[in-house]
Amino acid sequence: MFGSVVEGVIAGILIGGVYSLVAVGIVVVFKSTKVITFAQGGILLIGAIIGWAFMGPAGLPVGLGIVLTLAACSFLGICIDRFTLRPIIGQPILASIMVTIALAWLFDSVGTLIIGGGERPYPPLLPQATYKWGQIYISQSLLLQFIIAIVMFIAFVLFYKYGRLGLAMRGTAEDHEVVQSLGIKVTNIFGYSWVIAALTGGVSGMLLASTLGATVGLSEIGMKALIVVLIGGMESVTGVILMGPIIGILENLTIQFLDPLVGGGLGEVVPYAVMLIMLLLKPYGLFGLKRIERI
Numbered sequence: 001m002f003g004s005v006v007e008g009v010i011a012g013i014l015i016g017g018v019y020s021l022v023a024v025g026i027v028v029v030f031k032s033t034k035v036i037t038f039a040q041g042g043i044l045l046i047g048a049i050i051g052w053a054f055m056g057p058a059g060l061p062v063g064l065g066i067v068l069t070l071a072a073c074s075f076l077g078i079c080i081d082r083f084t085l086r087p088i089i090g091q092p093i094l095a096s097i098m099v100t101i102a103l104a105w106l107f108d109s110v111g112t113l114i115i116g117g118g119e120r121p122y123p124p125l126l127p128q129a130t131y132k133w134g135q136i137y138i139s140q141s142l143l144l145q146f147i148i149a150i151v152m153f154i155a156f157v158l159f160y161k162y163g164r165l166g167l168a169m170r171g172t173a174e175d176h177e178v179v180q181s182l183g184i185k186v187t188n189i190f191g192y193s194w195v196i197a198a199l200t201g202g203v204s205g206m207l208l209a210s211t212l213g214a215t216v217g218l219s220e221i222g223m224k225a226l227i228v229v230l231i232g233g234m235e236s237v238t239g240v241i242l243m244g245p246i247i248g249i250l251e252n253l254t255i256q257f258l259d260p261l262v263g264g265g266l267g268e269v270v271p272y273a274v275m276l277i278m279l280l281l282k283p284y285g286l287f288g289l290k291r292i293e294r295i
Contacts, residue, residue: 007136008256014142016248017149022204022225023240025197031173032193039100041222042107047202048209055123077198081191111216125210145207227275233288
């Protein structure tokens with residue numbers, strides 16, 4: 001029993017690392033544009049499908065396929081900003097949010113059109129063997145996914161803290177008018193934010209599809225990432241990095257121990273229930289910034 005619990009906790013942490021990686025893209029977009037994006041799951045799906053197309057039907061080498069997929073995801077991020085959101089700058093923020101919802105539906109529909117409702121086998125990007133530590137079995141693919149996510153977190157933090165563009169993005173997150181007075185074009189920063197979101201989505205899509213296969217259901221990870229963001233805090237990268245593994249643990253342990261008692265499905269409900277409770281207690285999230293508006 002103890003071994004099963006430990007195994008479930010470790011697997012939850014590893015799965016949650018990918019949730020956090022997807023969630024970082026949502027935070028970056030919100031910090032720069034103040035738009036809550038619902039399209040991140042769709043971007044993840046499209047990234048997985050592009051990778052499948054390059055490394056599957058096209059038969060390209062894995063390394064080249066990954067590079068081309070990341071380039072395509074970057075271009076997708078640019079197109080999202082330039083052709084769907086930039087034209088409505090100055091409109092009520094609800095309009096931008098609705099656009100991201102429409103994009104999510106569009107990407108899901110495109111994914112269904114390309115790969116259908118089933119599962120397409122994905123090129124083996126990660127080893128599928130398991131590590132055995134005593135009575136505990138850990139999937140190598142989950143462990144490598146988590147390591148890749150950690151490396152990307154570190155790279156992102158260094159970029160955001162020390163890179164010139166990262167500093168400009170931090171300034172944009174604080175005050176658009178101030179950075180404009182310094183000669184920084186805010187609309188360009190919006191575009192860079194969407195590129196980062198698309199890259200995190202594309203990497204996550206390839207990682208998940210390498211173990212789960214290319215399926216339209218991958219877009220649901222975007223909603224779990226949004227749960228992580230809402231609980232951790234819309235403007236807190238630290239919050240989403242911490243909350244991703246926690247949600248992963250709760251979900252995995254529920255599936256492992258409670259789902260058999262109720263006939264299944266409870267694992268999908270728990271993250272949403274936790275989100276509801278946390279938002280009732282802390283509407284800005286655990287690490288979010290509480291903004292006071294004076295009338």
